Amino acid sequence: MxxxxxxxxxxxxxxxxxxxYDDYDSVSVKPTVAARGHRPLSRGHDxxxxxxxxxxxxxxxxxxxxxxxxxxPDKGRQEQEKEEQPEAGGCTHASEQMGVLCxxxxxxxxxxxxxxxxxxxxxxxxxxxxxxTNNVYNYVDHMSNSLRERQRVINENNRVVNQYxxxxxxQHAYIKETVDTVFPSNIRVLxxxxxxxxxxIQKLEKAILAQNEGCKEPCSTTCPIPVVSGKExxxxxxxxxxxxxxxxxxxxxxxxxxxxxxxxxTEKGGWLVIQNRLDGSVDFGRRWDDxxxxxxxxxxxxxxxxxxxxxxxxxxxxxxxxxxxxGPTELxxxxxxxxxxxxxxxxxxxxxxxxxxxxxxAVDAYSGTAGNAFMEGSNELFGENRTMTIHxxxxxxxxxxxxxxxxPGDPSKQCSKEDGGGWWYNRCHSANPNGRYYIGGSYTRHMxxxxxxxxxxxxxxxGSWYSLKAISMKIRPFFPSK
Ligand SMILES: *[C@@H]1O[C@H](CO)[C@@H](O)[C@H](O)[C@H]1NC(C)=O
Numbered sequence: 001m002x003x004x005x006x007x008x009x010x011x012x013x014x015x016x017x018x019x020x021y022d023d024y025d026s027v028s029v030k031p032t033v034a035a036r037g038h039r040p041l042s043r044g045h046d047x048x049x050x051x052x053x054x055x056x057x058x059x060x061x062x063x064x065x066x067x068x069x070x071x072x073p074d075k076g077r078q079e080q081e082k083e084e085q086p087e088a089g090g091c092t093h094a095s096e097q098m099g100v101l102c103x104x105x106x107x108x109x110x111x112x113x114x115x116x117x118x119x120x121x122x123x124x125x126x127x128x129x130x131x132x133t134n135n136v137y138n139y140v141d142h143m144s145n146s147l148r149e150r151q152r153v154i155n156e157n158n159r160v161v162n163q164y165x166x167x168x169x170x171q172h173a174y175i176k177e178t179v180d181t182v183f184p185s186n187i188r189v190l191x192x193x194x195x196x197x198x199x200x201i202q203k204l205e206k207a208i209l210a211q212n213e214g215c216k217e218p219c220s221t222t223c224p225i226p227v228v229s230g231k232e233x234x235x236x237x238x239x240x241x242x243x244x245x246x247x248x249x250x251x252x253x254x255x256x257x258x259x260x261x262x263x264x265x266t267e268k269g270g271w272l273v274i275q276n277r278l279d280g281s282v283d284f285g286r287r288w289d290d291x292x293x294x295x296x297x298x299x300x301x302x303x304x305x306x307x308x309x310x311x312x313x314x315x316x317x318x319x320x321x322x323x324x325x326x327g328p329t330e331l332x333x334x335x336x337x338x339x340x341x342x343x344x345x346x347x348x349x350x351x352x353x354x355x356x357x358x359x360x361x362a363v364d365a366y367s368g369t370a371g372n373a374f375m376e377g378s379n380e381l382f383g384e385n386r387t388m389t390i391h392x393x394x395x396x397x398x399x400x401x402x403x404x405x406x407x408p409g410d411p412s413k414q415c416s417k418e419d420g421g422g423w424w425y426n427r428c429h430s431a432n433p434n435g436r437y438y439i440g441g442s443y444t445r446h447m448x449x450x451x452x453x454x455x456x457x458x459x460x461x462x463g464s465w466y467s468l469k470a471i472s473m474k475i476r477p478f479f480p481s482k
Contacts (some may be wrong), residue, residue: 233262234270280437358395371460
């Protein structure tokens with residue numbers, strides 16, 4: 001029985017909880033969907049200091065010239081008062097016709113009177129008796145009344161008992177039916193759930209096996225490296241590399257060359273992809289060292305003989321810093337929602353300081369359709385709250401290296417731990433391109449690991465609770481466009 005109840009409880013819990021296989025910590029979250037991004041000030045010692053000094057982006061010394069191109073009354077006792085024969089004093093007969101009584105008659109009368117006295121005494125005795133009989137009668141009457149009353153109570157009790165008995169029988173029947181039918185069906189449902197889970201586990205195991213198989217050999221990009229190479233993608237473009245694909249670049253002769261994906265078609269080409277999200281295939285919740293060196297897949301060959309399909313990757317903060325410090329650099333952020341709509345944000349100046357400065361971000365000269373998140377923060381927020389979401393001038397933070405502007409030094413207040421990726425978090429974000437990838441776009445705080453808007457977010461376009469399908473960041477040396 002207890003086991004059955006337990007099972008029943010299990011079924012309920014299973015239904016109520018739906019099935020979430022993700023191993024998330026349960027976090028109590030408010031049910032309302034509100035603007036996120038920032039971490040509002042709490043009362044007490046909490047304070048917020050906006051930007052510290054940060055170097056502006058490099059804007060002089062161009063490397064390139066332009067190129068062409070929800071409650072009886074008592075019975076009035078009719079006591080028949082007997083007509084008293086008038087005492088005829090002495091010896092007259094009661095009836096005149098009968099004449100006068102003789103002395104003996106008188107004696108008789110006296111005797112009779114005597115007798116009468118006796119009879120009178122008797123009468124009072126009779127009266128007494130009658131009275132006591134009355135009493136007894138009353139008592140008996142009372143007794144029988146209370147007997148009736150008792151009978152009535154007993155009947156009533158019987159009725160109640162019957163009713164209870166009926167109830168008990170009904171409940172018994174109900175419980176029996178529940179035990180006989182509902183429980184087994186719940187058990188069947190539970191069994192079905194268990195079977196499904198088992199199937200899913202099997203699938204997952206298979207997938208893991210397949211993945212292991214594919215990773216026996218160190219992953220390598222097998223595309224041929226194009227003949228054309230250069231300092232960066234603009235250089236390659238000018239040298240004739242006009243196809244968007246993976247190229248080899250060497251920005252600085254003191255460091256070895258490396259692979260990047262060049263977009264040679266968007267806005268006249270020459271764009272070096274430094275960040276790319278398009279299918280969630282790469283985990284961006286990584287540590288400092290990974291973000292420093294770069295991670296992910298530069299490109300794929302889908303049968304054309306060269307890596308013309310870009311992968312998801314982060315070029316690496318050292319490399320980004322190094323390239324952007326070579327001269328004025330522009331940044332193009334392109335994004336796409338799950339219906340295929342595209343917008344962009346462009347900054348004519350973009351510089352990343354070196355690791356010793358924790359890769360401080362500097363941008364300027366915005367143009368575009370996505371909203372100036374980097375410099376203005378989220379337009380859903382106001383005052384200090386908005387300031388908290390500006391990225392320009394922020395140092396880079398990862399979950400293992402907290403450089404954000406949210407109570408620095410407090411390990412429980414780290415944007416990167418809550419918002420999913422490495423980024424120039426302030427007190428936290430208005431844009432979160434390195435966040436967690438949610439297929440389909442819309443997500444809720446209940447789906448997020450920490451109840452925060454940790455998706456691939458650009459608040460000024462789609463708000464906090466929409467994770468973009470694709471987003472990329474590309475850089476190019478800035479030059480006059482004519
Ligand atoms: C900042 O945000 C908090 C909560 O999100 C709100 O209570 C407060 O009014 C906001 N301040 C401003 C200036 O909008």
